[in-house]
Amino acid sequence: MDLLQDIVSRNAFLLTFEVRLFWLVAFIYGTGCFFLLLYIIFRSGHLGKASHAILWTGITLHTGLIILRTFEGGRAPFQTLYESLSWFAWSATITYLFVSRRWKDVYLPGFFVTLISVGACMYALLSRSPDVKPLSPPLQSYWFEWHVTLAFLSYAVFVVSFAVEMSCLILKPFLKRGMAQDFGLSLDGLDEFRGTAVRLVLFGFPLLTFCIFSGAAWANEAWGRYWSWDPKETWSLITWTVFAVYLHSMAIPSMRGLPASLFNILGFICMMMTFLGVNWLAKLLGIPSLHVYAV
Amino acid sequence: MKAFLEKIRHSFSYPKGETPSSNSSGFREFTGWAYRKLSSIRTSIYILLGMALFYLLGTVFPQGANIDDYVQAGGRFVFAVRLFNLLDVFSGIPFLFLAFLLFLNIAICTYERFFHLLVQKMPVPRDFTPTATIPLTMDAHVAQGEIWNILRERLNFRLLSKGQEWTVMERGLSYRWLTWLYHAGIVVCFMGFLITYLFAVEDVVTLYPGKPVEITPSSPGRLEGLWRDRHPKPGFSIILDEFITEYVQHPSIDYPRDRVSRLAIALGWRDVTYTINEKSFFPKDWKSRLRILKNGLTVYEKTIEVNDPLVYEGYTFYQMAFEQRLRIGVDNNPILLEVKTGDELIVPGLTTPLRFTNLITGTLYRLDGGTEGITPFVTVKRTVKDEGGGKRTEKLGILELGGSITVDGKKITLADIEEASILSYRYDPGVGILWWTGLFVFLVITIRCFGGWYMLAYRIEESDGIAYLTLSIQTRGLIADRTKMTERLVYYITSSELKPTPLPPSS
Numbered sequence: 001m002d003l004l005q006d007i008v009s010r011n012a013f014l015l016t017f018e019v020r021l022f023w024l025v026a027f028i029y030g031t032g033c034f035f036l037l038l039y040i041i042f043r044s045g046h047l048g049k050a051s052h053a054i055l056w057t058g059i060t061l062h063t064g065l066i067i068l069r070t071f072e073g074g075r076a077p078f079q080t081l082y083e084s085l086s087w088f089a090w091s092a093t094i095t096y097l098f099v100s101r102r103w104k105d106v107y108l109p110g111f112f113v114t115l116i117s118v119g120a121c122m123y124a125l126l127s128r129s130p131d132v133k134p135l136s137p138p139l140q141s142y143w144f145e146w147h148v149t150l151a152f153l154s155y156a157v158f159v160v161s162f163a164v165e166m167s168c169l170i171l172k173p174f175l176k177r178g179m180a181q182d183f184g185l186s187l188d189g190l191d192e193f194r195g196t197a198v199r200l201v202l203f204g205f206p207l208l209t210f211c212i213f214s215g216a217a218w219a220n221e222a223w224g225r226y227w228s229w230d231p232k233e234t235w236s237l238i239t240w241t242v243f244a245v246y247l248h249s250m251a252i253p254s255m256r257g258l259p260a261s262l263f264n265i266l267g268f269i270c271m272m273m274t275f276l277g278v279n280w281l282a283k284l285l286g287i288p289s290l291h292v293y294a295v
Numbered sequence: 296m297k298a299f300l301e302k303i304r305h306s307f308s309y310p311k312g313e314t315p316s317s318n319s320s321g322f323r324e325f326t327g328w329a330y331r332k333l334s335s336i337r338t339s340i341y342i343l344l345g346m347a348l349f350y351l352l353g354t355v356f357p358q359g360a361n362i363d364d365y366v367q368a369g370g371r372f373v374f375a376v377r378l379f380n381l382l383d384v385f386s387g388i389p390f391l392f393l394a395f396l397l398f399l400n401i402a403i404c405t406y407e408r409f410f411h412l413l414v415q416k417m418p419v420p421r422d423f424t425p426t427a428t429i430p431l432t433m434d435a436h437v438a439q440g441e442i443w444n445i446l447r448e449r450l451n452f453r454l455l456s457k458g459q460e461w462t463v464m465e466r467g468l469s470y471r472w473l474t475w476l477y478h479a480g481i482v483v484c485f486m487g488f489l490i491t492y493l494f495a496v497e498d499v500v501t502l503y504p505g506k507p508v509e510i511t512p513s514s515p516g517r518l519e520g521l522w523r524d525r526h527p528k529p530g531f532s533i534i535l536d537e538f539i540t541e542y543v544q545h546p547s548i549d550y551p552r553d554r555v556s557r558l559a560i561a562l563g564w565r566d567v568t569y570t571i572n573e574k575s576f577f578p579k580d581w582k583s584r585l586r587i588l589k590n591g592l593t594v595y596e597k598t599i600e601v602n603d604p605l606v607y608e609g610y611t612f613y614q615m616a617f618e619q620r621l622r623i624g625v626d627n628n629p630i631l632l633e634v635k636t637g638d639e640l641i642v643p644g645l646t647t648p649l650r651f652t653n654l655i656t657g658t659l660y661r662l663d664g665g666t667e668g669i670t671p672f673v674t675v676k677r678t679v680k681d682e683g684g685g686k687r688t689e690k691l692g693i694l695e696l697g698g699s700i701t702v703d704g705k706k707i708t709l710a711d712i713e714e715a716s717i718l719s720y721r722y723d724p725g726v727g728i729l730w731w732t733g734l735f736v737f738l739v740i741t742i743r744c745f746g747g748w749y750m751l752a753y754r755i756e757e758s759d760g761i762a763y764l765t766l767s768i769q770t771r772g773l774i775a776d777r778t779k780m781t782e783r784l785v786y787y788i789t790s791s792e793l794k795p796t797p798l799p800p801s802s
Contacts, residue, residue: 003663008546008569015548016560016567023561126557130567131548134577141602203773206741213733220726222602224497224613224719229385231354238354241347245340252336281354 011132014072019130021065022086026121028058029093033114039107043182048107055097055114062090073132076145078152080133081279085124088275089117091156099160099196105184106193108171109163116159123276143218147211151236154207155271158243161200162268165261168194197264198250201243208240231281235274242267333396333403342397349390356381398485405478412471419456419463423752423767427781429788431762435755438762442753445787450780452751460754461767467748470771473739480736484729491725493518496526501618502535503715507588510610510720529608529722531594536584538617538716539598540657542669545577546570576655576669583614583716599718609722616717619654621673624699624708631710636673644705649691650676654712656696671696671712747775764788 035051038044066087069077078087096113100106124130135144167183168190174180175187185193215233220226227233246263249255273281332338356372357365360382366373372381380387411417431438443462446452452464494516500508510533512526519526546569551557559565580600587595587607597605605612622631625642634640639648656671675691692700699708748771756763766784768777 004571004661007662008571011546012567012569015569019560019567020563125561126554129548129550131550134543134545134579137578137580137601140580199773202744206737206744209740210737213737216733217730218602221604222613224604224611224615224721226726226729229353229358234350234354238347238350241343241350245343245347248336248340248343252340255337255340278354 011072014068015130015132018065018068018072019125021061021068022121022125022130025058025062025065026118026125028054028061029089029114029118029121032058033111033118036107036111036114040111045105045107045184048105048110051107051110051114052097052100055093055110059090059094059097062086062093066090069132073134075135076148078148079135079139080128080131082124082128082130084148084152084275085120085128087152088155089120089124091152092120092159093117095153095156096160096163099200102196103184103193106167108167108183109160112163112166113159138222141218141222143214143221147214147218150207150214151211154204154211155275157200157204157207158268158271161197161204162265164194164197164200165264168197169261194261198247201246201264201267205240205243205247208236208243212236212240231278232274235270235278239267239270239274242270330403333400334407336404339397339400339404342393342400345393346397349384349393352381353384356384358383358385398482401478401485402482405475405482408471408475408478412475417471420752421458421461423461425765426768426777427766429764429766429785431755431764431788433762435757435762438755438764441791442755442764442788445784445791446751446753449787450783452749455750461752462754463750463752465748465750467772467775468742468746470743470746470748473743473746477736477739477743480732480739483732484736487725487729487732489725490728491723495721495723495725497719497721497723499615499717499719500533500612501715501717502533502583502585503713504535504537507532507534512720512722526722529610530589531607532588533612533718534586534588535716536586538714539580539582539584540617540714541579541582541660542576542655542657543579543660544571544575544662546662547572547574576659579660581614581617581716583718585612609724610720611723612718612720614716615719618715618717620713620715621651621654621709622711622713623651624706624710626706642702642705642707645703647677647679649702649707650678651694652676656712656714671709672698673709675700675702675707677702744772745774746772748772749775749777749780751780 032051032054035047035054039047039051066077069083069086073079078084092113096110100110171180171183171185172187172190175185175190212233215236216226219228219233242263246260246267249260249263356376362373362376362382365376365382370376376382379389384390433441446464447454450466452466455463455465457463496512496514496516496519498512498514500510502508509528510531511528514520515523515526549568549570551560556565560567582598582600584598585596585605586593587605595605595607599605599612599614601614604614619636621634621636623634623640623642624631625644632640632642634651636651636654639650641648651673654671654673656669659667659669661667672693672695675694676688677691678686679689681687691702694700694707694709696709696712699706701707750769752767754765756765766781768780770777770780
């Protein structure tokens with residue numbers, strides 16, 4: 001009994017430490033986001049660089065937090081929504097930091113990415129339970145790690161693609177009028193920069209394809225049906241369809257501009273619906289979902 | 296082969312630019328128009344958007360629900376729901392029609408692409424926009440041979456065409472063929488969906504230990520349903536030898552729900568705590584030890600669990616759920632009352648029904664590494680009216696097997712328990728096609744998106760005694776990098792007889 005009590009006390013201590021560390025990570029991301037806001041207001045490259053340094057600090061701590069959680073749970077750290085939100089924030093931020101290394105003095109997309117990451121962290125901390133639950137029977141499958149890891153990797157690149165697309169849409173009218181030159185982009189270079197958004201979707205699309213394919217294979221093994229029109233499945237198919245539309249629209253000259261940009265943004269919205277909105281929708285409309293363990 | 300493809304294509308459509316002759320029939324004109332429309336990417340976009348809209352409707356309206364239930368639940372779009380069959384969107388004519396159009400669109404686009412690639416042999420472009428110009432020190436004639444060798448031997452380019460002005464070369468898997476391949480794969484996937492849609496049969500079977508059940512799907516597949524009302528019996532039975540439940544000890548967390556208290560944890564003013572109680576049982580596994588019987592003999596046996604089904608003669612049996620039945624004794628009455636967990640039981644002499652929830656039985660894996668057999672127990676609850684006129688659930692206690700609790704003077708005893716395994720089973724000949732084709736489509740999409748394809752056009756000119764290499768590089772795929780390829784080419788040029796370059800390369 002003493003041993004059991006010791007284990008329970010140790011787990012409680014670790015969880016308390018982990019929750020505090022997560023708050024610290026959220027605070028650091030928030031600070032990075034604030035610096036990016038200051039960068040937008042004052043347009044100083046130093047503020048942009050400082051924000052990146054802050055975000056690298058945050059991501060380092062967050063990586064440690066995720067490793068700790070993995071050891072604590074003895075499984076991949078994305079079973080509950082609390083864990084998924086943390087993983088989502090981490091993957092989006094690290095993808096942004098990795099991709100942005102190729103840009104020179106362009107920091108605007110970082111504001112959108114960090115805003116989303118801070119939102120995800122705060123949602124997890126304020127609304128979800130941090131309990132480290134064992135893996136429930138339906139999730140005990142080799143598909144679990146592959147399906148979810150690649151899903152979140154695709155989500156991360158779609159977030160950064162959305163941020164790039166938004167930055168281009170916002171900056172274009174100003175650049176046309178000869179303004180906003182100090183955001184690190186020129187009107188001539190804007191199309192090439194927007195190409196990053198396309199490349200990111202091109203990167204994420206096969207991952208999302210695999211995510212849907214592996215999900216169907218897993219469902220076939222666990223539920224006896226590869227497709228049940230479950231709300232989460234259906235929304236992932238909507239997301240895939242919208243990004244397929246986006247990639248096809250890039251092949252039509254008249255759709256390559258604003259329509260394609262809008263499809264990319266719509267794809268991001270659908271992705272957020274797949275990840276978060278579908279749980280809310282299922283609850284609101286009373287539609288049963290087989291993915292309830294993700295809540 | 297080519298003539299055959301030409302013939303098929305021409306029987307449906309008029310090639311672009313051609314107009315139908317005056318004696319063409321209206322039907323021929325229509326098929327020509329439809330063919331042209333369905334071979335367009337723009338049409339693909341519209342159809343895909345339409346499909347997305349149907350998917351959306353399918354997540355907003357509860358699929359498979361009864362219209363009366365929808366009305367009773369306060370559904371606000373009753374007219375539209377009835378008109379467009381919105382409670383069964385994915386089996387409705389509009390969705391199936393659009394899905395058929397999508398199939399036609401992909402099939403025709405795939406055919407057209409195949410026709411262009413194989414029959415018409417996509418012409419190699421003649422004009423190129425230069426992407427880099429590199430000065431050389433050799434005379435143009437010698438440089439021709441050197442550049443050709445570098446591109447062929449060192450950079451693995453292959454010749455596409457050699458014109459008067461530009462020499463065009465290619466490297467990597469052709470993105471056009473890759474694109475064609477995964478679209479063709481998607482067409483085959485549609486076949487898999489169709490086979491599932493027409494032939495799949497599924498049902499549910501509840502198994503009690505030791506009682507064999509003959510497998511008899513209650514309804515046929517959609518196609519079979521046209522001429523018979525039942526699926527033929529596969530000719531075997533299934534028996535449950537044992538149903539096993541396992542739990543892992545998981546302490547209950549004490550974590551505040553309100554945001555201020557959560558902030559207090561962040562600031563170190565309070566801690567998260569865990570306690571072990573009757574709720575500390577987290578499901579670890581459900582297993583069914585099954586045997587397949589044919590003519591009374593065991594022909595196959597397997598212990599299945601979630602994610603590990605039993606497959607026999609095309610039928611797959613899945614661990615879907617379980618059912619728990621309780622036999623309840625009241626006072627010393629020898630007649631036992633039977634109830635399923637979760638259901639309400641009206642006990643004679645009690646004003647409110649009792650509800651028995653969460654029967655926990657089986658093996659417990661403790662946190663300290665040990666295991667123990669669980670004495671089966673159930674939680675007894677009832678719904679009572681509170682002072683405000685509302686309803687609340689009152690927990691009456693934990694009832695162990697053989698034990699009893701007293702409720703309003705009545706002695707309630709848990710006399711016996713029985714567990715049944717609920718399996719879903721399915722016969723679906725479309726799965727194999729979908730599995731292999733889906734894997735193929737995924738692999739080809741991945742190679743297409745991530746792989747690197749280059750088309751390099753070059754020419755060597757001489758101006759003022761200096762030879763210049765003019766390049767035009769087009770790329771497809773994420774790992775293709777025009778700048779790096781140019782740099783590699785410059786590196787080989789400068790390390791060969793063509794070095795040194797008198798001027799830096801200009802882009």
